Every structure is written in C-alpha cells, then in structure tokens.
Amino acid sequence: MIIDFHTHAFPDDIAERAMSKLAYKSHLTPSHDGTISGLIKSMDNAGIAKSIICTIATKPSQSENILKWCLKIKSERIIPFASIHPENDSGFVKKIASSGISGIKLHPMYQKFFADDERMFPIYGEIEKEGLILIFHSGFDIAFPADERASVERILKVAEKFPGLKIIASHTGGWKMWDRVLRLLAGEDIWLEISMTLKYIDAPERFYQIIKKHSPDRILFGTDAPWGNQSEDAGAVRKLSIAAELKEKIFSENALSLLGG
Numbered sequence: 001m002i003i004d005f006h007t008h009a010f011p012d013d014i015a016e017r018a019m020s021k022l023a024y025k026s027h028l029t030p031s032h033d034g035t036i037s038g039l040i041k042s043m044d045n046a047g048i049a050k051s052i053i054c055t056i057a058t059k060p061s062q063s064e065n066i067l068k069w070c071l072k073i074k075s076e077r078i079i080p081f082a083s084i085h086p087e088n089d090s091g092f093v094k095k096i097a098s099s100g101i102s103g104i105k106l107h108p109m110y111q112k113f114f115a116d117d118e119r120m121f122p123i124y125g126e127i128e129k130e131g132l133i134l135i136f137h138s139g140f141d142i143a144f145p146a147d148e149r150a151s152v153e154r155i156l157k158v159a160e161k162f163p164g165l166k167i168i169a170s171h172t173g174g175w176k177m178w179d180r181v182l183r184l185l186a187g188e189d190i191w192l193e194i195s196m197t198l199k200y201i202d203a204p205e206r207f208y209q210i211i212k213k214h215s216p217d218r219i220l221f222g223t224d225a226p227w228g229n230q231s232e233d234a235g236a237v238r239k240l241s242i243a244a245e246l247k248e249k250i251f252s253e254n255a256l257s258l259l260g261g
C-alpha cells in the first residue's frame with residue numbers, strides 16, 4: 001500500500017485559477033489539474049491508496065472555509081489537513097481537532113511568518129495539546145528563492161521547544177538545505193517527508209546519509225503532487241537502494257502508525 005503524505009488540491013470552482021497562479025510562481029508543470037477528481041485519477045494511475053491534502057490559508061479569513069471544505073472532501077482515500085493563519089486565534093486549533101481532522105499544514109512563506117516566531121507558540125502549544133500532526137513546509141521554496149523563514153534551524157527550534165509536537169518536516173527536512181538537514185535534523189524526534197527531493201538533490205548520497213541517520217520509523221512518502229508526479233515519485237522510491245522493509249515503512253507503515261496514534 002502507498003500513502004502520499006503531501007499533496008494539494010483545490011475546490012473545483014477555484015482550482016483552475018489557483019493552479020495557473022501557482023504554476024506561474026513556481027515554473028512547474030502540474031501533474032494533475034488541481035481538483036479532487038484530478039488527484040484521485042493520479043492516485044489510481046500511481047497505485048496510491050490514500051493522499052493527505054495540505055491546505056494553506058494565506059489570509060486569516062480563509063481558515064474557516066478551508067476547514068469546511070476539508071470536512072466535505074474527507075473520505076477513505078482523501079485525508080485533508082486543515083490550515084490556521086498566524087493571525088487566527090489559537091483556539092481555532094481546538095475546532096479543527098474536534099471536527100475530526102488529523103493535522104494542520106503550515107507554510108511560513110505563503111503565510112508570512114518565521115517558523116520559530118514566538119507569536120506562533122500559542123498555536124504550536126494548542127496543536128501539541130490536541131495531539132494533531134503538524135506538517136511544515138521546510139527548507140527553501142521554488143517560489144521564494146533564498147528565503148530562510150522555514151529553515152532547518154528554525155524547525156529544529158520549534159521541535160526542541162515543543163517536544164510533544166508531532167512535526168513533519170517536508171521535502172526531506174528542508175528543500176535544498178539537505179546538508180543542513182543531515183547535520184542538524186536527521187536523527188531528531190520528528191518525521192521527514194520525502195517529496196521533491198530525489199529529482200532535485202545534487203548529491204544523491206546525501207539522501208541516503210540522511211535516511212540512514214534518521215529513524216526508519218519516521219520517514220514518510222510524499223510527492224507534493226501536482227508539483228511532483230505520483231507515478232514517477234513512487235517509481236523513484238521503488239528504485240532506491242534500501243531494504244524492502246524500509247520501503248514498506250516509507251510507503252505506508254509509518255504513515256499508518258502516525259495517523260493511527
């Protein structure tokens with residue numbers, strides 16, 4: 001079984017506009033049309049059983065509607081993570097948790113905050129208390145060159161300050177910061193989600209070093225589809241020179257235990 005821990009989709013009525021805006025910003029060609037049905041087609045092609053959808057509130061007023069949409073699209077195969085904006089009251093986390101959503105995605109660049117900013121601490125505290133999973137966009141971002149707001153160092157500070165927080169650092173701990181991931185984040189008590197890495201890492205051995213140093217139980221398959229390609233990325237993981245047992249953990253076992261606990 002394969003679980004993709006990092007995908008995106010949008011409500012049907014805004015998908016086209018959102019996709020063209022984001023594709024323009026990132027210069028990436030999307031692998032599906034940005035709708036839920038487009039994502040499900042992509043999952044069927046790639047043999048992916050379940051996808052976690054990451055949402056992003058770029059304005060405080062969007063969080064409520066995003067949560068409503070998450071509850072509408074939630075299904076056996078689609079696991080939406082809600083969003084909270086840094087300017088929302090931290091109490092909104094409780095509303096997310098009590099509505100049955102398993103986690104929250106935060107994107108420091110699109111939401112304009114530093115990952116370790118103290119004004120985020122009440123939100124982190126609530127997420128920790130409610131036992132929700134927190135996915136960070138981590139590292140650089142194609143659309144925000146040289147931006148350090150989601151740096152490895154800042155994510156590490158959050159992990160140290162909130163030891164009970166279930167943090168997933170996306171893009172194998174920090175997109176295009178993989179030297180720093182190996183030095184600082186690998187081996188820490190967080191989850192690493194591996195989207196947008198194998199195609200972009202200039203030294204493939206760095207990837208192997210990171211996963212060797214990290215707990216085998218805390219590595220998650222992800223694609224960032226439609227920005228990554230689910231079929232290609234699943235194929236790339238199948239081809240990795242690692243034990244079959246570790247591939248099983250990465251593809252689904254770790255995700256199932258994280259979602260179940």
Ligand SMILES: [Zn+2]
Nearest residue numbers: 006008054224
């Ligand atoms: Zn993403």
